[in-house]
Amino acid sequence: MARKVDLKRFPGFQSMTYLCLILLYAPLLIVMVYSFNDSRSITSWGGISLRWYEDVFFGLEAEKFRAAAFNSVVIAIIAAITSTTIATMAATGMLRAGKFRGKSFSFALINLPLMVPEIVTAVATLIFFSAIGFNAGYLTILIAHIVFCIPFAYLPIAARMQGIEDIYEQAAQDLYATRFEAFKLILLPLMAPGILSGFLLAFIISLDDFIITNFVKGAGIETLPTAIFGAAKQGIKPNIMAISTLLLLVSVVFVTLSYLIGRMGQNKNGKQI
Amino acid sequence: MIKRMDAAIAVDIDNVTKRYGDFTALRNASIDIRDNEFFTLLGPSGCGKTTLLRCIAGFEDISSGAIRLYGQDIAELPPNKRPVNTVFQQYALFPHMNVLQNVMFGLQRLGKSDSEAKARAGHVLDLVQLTQLAERMPSQLSGGQQQRVALARALAPEPRVLLLDEPLSALDLKLRQAVRLELQQLQKETGITFVFVTHDQEEALTMSNRIAVISEGQLQQIGSAREIYEAPVNKFVADFIGETNLIDVDVKKITDGTATCLLPGGTKFSCPAAKGAHEGPGHLSVRPERVTIGKAKGSLITGTATRHIYLGTDMHIDINLQDGDVITARVQNSETANIPEVGDEVGISFEASAARLLVD
Numbered sequence: 001m002a003r004k005v006d007l008k009r010f011p012g013f014q015s016m017t018y019l020c021l022i023l024l025y026a027p028l029l030i031v032m033v034y035s036f037n038d039s040r041s042i043t044s045w046g047g048i049s050l051r052w053y054e055d056v057f058f059g060l061e062a063e064k065f066r067a068a069a070f071n072s073v074v075i076a077i078i079a080a081i082t083s084t085t086i087a088t089m090a091a092t093g094m095l096r097a098g099k100f101r102g103k104s105f106s107f108a109l110i111n112l113p114l115m116v117p118e119i120v121t122a123v124a125t126l127i128f129f130s131a132i133g134f135n136a137g138y139l140t141i142l143i144a145h146i147v148f149c150i151p152f153a154y155l156p157i158a159a160r161m162q163g164i165e166d167i168y169e170q171a172a173q174d175l176y177a178t179r180f181e182a183f184k185l186i187l188l189p190l191m192a193p194g195i196l197s198g199f200l201l202a203f204i205i206s207l208d209d210f211i212i213t214n215f216v217k218g219a220g221i222e223t224l225p226t227a228i229f230g231a232a233k234q235g236i237k238p239n240i241m242a243i244s245t246l247l248l249l250v251s252v253v254f255v256t257l258s259y260l261i262g263r264m265g266q267n268k269n270g271k272q273i
Numbered sequence: 274m275i276k277r278m279d280a281a282i283a284v285d286i287d288n289v290t291k292r293y294g295d296f297t298a299l300r301n302a303s304i305d306i307r308d309n310e311f312f313t314l315l316g317p318s319g320c321g322k323t324t325l326l327r328c329i330a331g332f333e334d335i336s337s338g339a340i341r342l343y344g345q346d347i348a349e350l351p352p353n354k355r356p357v358n359t360v361f362q363q364y365a366l367f368p369h370m371n372v373l374q375n376v377m378f379g380l381q382r383l384g385k386s387d388s389e390a391k392a393r394a395g396h397v398l399d400l401v402q403l404t405q406l407a408e409r410m411p412s413q414l415s416g417g418q419q420q421r422v423a424l425a426r427a428l429a430p431e432p433r434v435l436l437l438d439e440p441l442s443a444l445d446l447k448l449r450q451a452v453r454l455e456l457q458q459l460q461k462e463t464g465i466t467f468v469f470v471t472h473d474q475e476e477a478l479t480m481s482n483r484i485a486v487i488s489e490g491q492l493q494q495i496g497s498a499r500e501i502y503e504a505p506v507n508k509f510v511a512d513f514i515g516e517t518n519l520i521d522v523d524v525k526k527i528t529d530g531t532a533t534c535l536l537p538g539g540t541k542f543s544c545p546a547a548k549g550a551h552e553g554p555g556h557l558s559v560r561p562e563r564v565t566i567g568k569a570k571g572s573l574i575t576g577t578a579t580r581h582i583y584l585g586t587d588m589h590i591d592i593n594l595q596d597g598d599v600i601t602a603r604v605q606n607s608e609t610a611n612i613p614e615v616g617d618e619v620g621i622s623f624e625a626s627a628a629r630l631l632v633d
Contacts, residue, residue: 038421165363165365166366167361167363167365168365169365170332170352170365171359171361171365171367171376172360172367173331173334173351173352174330174331174352174353174357174359174427175353175358175378175379175382175426175427175430176353176379176382176430177353177378177382178353179351181382185369185378190368190369190371225339252476261415
């Protein structure tokens with residue numbers, strides 16, 4: 001095997017790496033550390049305490065945050081289920097239906113939302129909803145979330161399906177399974193890790209979304225990100241750091257799970273046979 | 274031997290052509306595969322043999338012609354409506370089902386009850402000696418065991434025809450030889466027509482009742498192993514099946530299937546001619562084991578021994594002719610064997626029945 005390139009020998013690579021790491025993670029680290037601050041200040045350290053976590057759950061604003069978190073989770077679950085279903089069907093069409101007219105165009109259509117600036121989507125969705133006279137509220141948030149979650153769910157599902165040779169479905173059909181039975185009994189179970197991975201990714205993308213939600217939500221409805229933003233506008237209190245840390249934790253757990261599940265299935269049912 | 278002339282036709286491949294765009298994978302192939310026969314499609318990779326198998330299974334549509342299964346035209350039927358099962362080259366065992374579930378799959382799709390399917394699957398697993406592995410997952414099995422599961426799974430629904438797509442190619446040599454015998458045995462026991470695809474001529478010769486040799490989408494010859502080995506119709510078949518010497522000759526005359534020709538060096542020689550061979554420059558096929566080496570005087574062709582290749586029980590001796598061609602003789606190793614030294618002038622002889630004028 002050829003010797004691997006030693007990156008340390010490239011001038012500037014090391015300092016560049018540290019700079020990137022600091023810019024990316026130092027702010028997060030500060031938020032996490034200060035969420036355990038006993039002081040009211042957000043800059044001076046007053047010892048370790050869990051009082052701001054207590055404040056998040058039982059304090060003055062607890063009711064507001066709880067309602068927002070509930071909205072977020074409900075919307076994320078429904079959006080993730082719906083977008084994962086649509087993405088699975090889309091992947092099946094793209095990867096198992098053979099060649100059809102407009103295939104590359106369809107591929108672009110599915111993945112384009114990843115490239116459109118979110119603020120553009122947000123404005124466009126808002127204009128669209130008001131143009132058709134659709135009242136802003138729960139349902140508008142839900143529809144918007146389902147739509148922008150589709151490409152995120154699609155990616156791991158399509159990647160997984162690409163790794164499954166169609167010989168299994170052929171074998172099933174050879175053994176008297178109809179096309180639908182081959183899909184239901186063979187392809188779907190083999191795809192399960194990819195689908196779960198797509199679901200978790202869609203869930204967390206929906207849970208974390210701020211820009212689009214902020215545009216299309218009605219006056220009375222808050223999700224957790226919009227609630228945090230609203231509270232932060234009135235001055236950053238340590239309880240915001242605590243709630244941000246919790247949200248970060250949930251995100252990290254879900255993204256890690258999504259990655260691990262996607263990979264685990266690959267090893268088990270991959271091309272080794 | 275029972276004469277099988279009037280045996281029922283299991284698979285009637287009638288003038289089948291398969292095109293992919295501009296590429297013709299299979300050209301006007303017509304083959305009758307008989308009931309209860311071990312039939313082999315033999316050819317180098319890319320010759321169209323797997324395409325033909327996939328056409329029978331229903332994974333490929335044919336461009337023209339017809340495929341009939343026991344008289345029924347199946348060209349329009351989807352794979353799941355055809356009473357044939359396939360053993361795939363990569364086995365394609367369902368990775369999320371255990372051995373028993375894999376074998377039961379086809380039976381359940383046919384609407385058999387669970388207990389019925391289980392009983393039948395158990396019987397088939399018994400047949401391939403895998404009963405004790407029924408609960409294992411495919412990833413826990415060796416290559417040979419996976420191959421048996423694939424076989425059991427395809428046999429379980431009692432197909433009228435079993436299609437086997439190079440099922441032995443992933444096994445090592447020892448195992449392959451053992452499985453050959455078992456497959457043959459299994460075909461006899463079950464009475465199911467086997468259509469076997471391989472590029473391995475030895476496999477084809479040892480297992481099949483009949484063989485169809487295919488090259489570049491074109492059917493070359495159909496016959497028993499013996500017919501194909503001893504009476505190849507053309508240069509491709511002679512060269513592909515076993516080893517042979519192709520000797521340049523000048524054909525003077527062909528009458529009643531016997532050719533009279535001039536060998537290199539000018540000796541006149543008569544031997545059988547394949548149907549379709551013509552006068553003028555041509556090739557004789559003579560198998561190395563039918564070539565005898567002796568004194569130059571009184572022989573058919575003379576040359577110089579240039580190389581020995583030791584093969585254990587046998588020895589290959591290369592003899593260079595004056596015109597630069599090489600003839601190989603296969604001599605059995607023994608104390609009395611007459612093996613010329615490298616550089617010796619030798620004479621080559623062979624019986625008229627050992628030689629055959631080919632179609633180029």
